[in-house]
Amino acid sequence: MWRLKEHPPIALLKLARLELRQAIVAMMNRKDDLEEQNTSLRSLLDGEMEHSAGLRQETDLLKKKFAELEERHSAKVKALGRENEVLKVQLKKYVGAVQMLKREASQGSDALSTSRSNEEQAPPLQNKFIGDVEELAASYERKLIEDI
Numbered sequence: 001m002w003r004l005k006e007h008p009p010i011a012l013l014k015l016a017r018l019e020l021r022q023a024i025v026a027m028m029n030r031k032d033d034l035e036e037q038n039t040s041l042r043s044l045l046d047g048e049m050e051h052s053a054g055l056r057q058e059t060d061l062l063k064k065k066f067a068e069l070e071e072r073h074s075a076k077v078k079a080l081g082r083e084n085e086v087l088k089v090q091l092k093k094y095v096g097a098v099q100m101l102k103r104e105a106s107q108g109s110d111a112l113s114t115s116r117s118n119e120e121q122a123p124p125l126q127n128k129f130i131g132d133v134e135e136l137a138a139s140y141e142r143k144l145i146e147d148i
Contacts, residue, residue, distance in 0.1 A: 097140040105133055 094140075097137075101133060101137055101140075104136075
């Protein structure tokens with residue numbers, strides 16, 4: 001019989017050419033499909049990259065807003081702490097003034113009861129003393145309001 005390498009028949013050559021042509025067409029179609037898929041995937045990738053960039057910008061903006069809020073709250077806490085200290089000092093002054101007024105009132109009432117037994121004109125003195133205490137209390141109140 002004949003050998004393929006030496007003298008291939010013409011029908012076999014035509015068949016090989018036809019198969020080669022079909023293989024080339026199949027490869028070209030596959031290449032086109034892969035290029036379409038690649039284009040589609042690149043488009044998806046571009047969209048996801050844009051989305052990711054948008055999220056990064058939003059994250060940066062939120063971080064900046066958070067830092068500003070944190071700074072404002074920190075400043076507010078410091079201001080409230082200072083105000084609290086001022087109010088503590090004012091409260092101590094007020095408590096001291098009230099205690100002093102109570103002491104003066106008790107000393108004054110002791111002095112009035114002693115002087116009443118000695119003199120009969122005690123009611124005008126007592127009224128004057130109460131007026132002095134009220135004036136002193138009003139004076140302390142004005143000072144406290146001025147400090148605020």
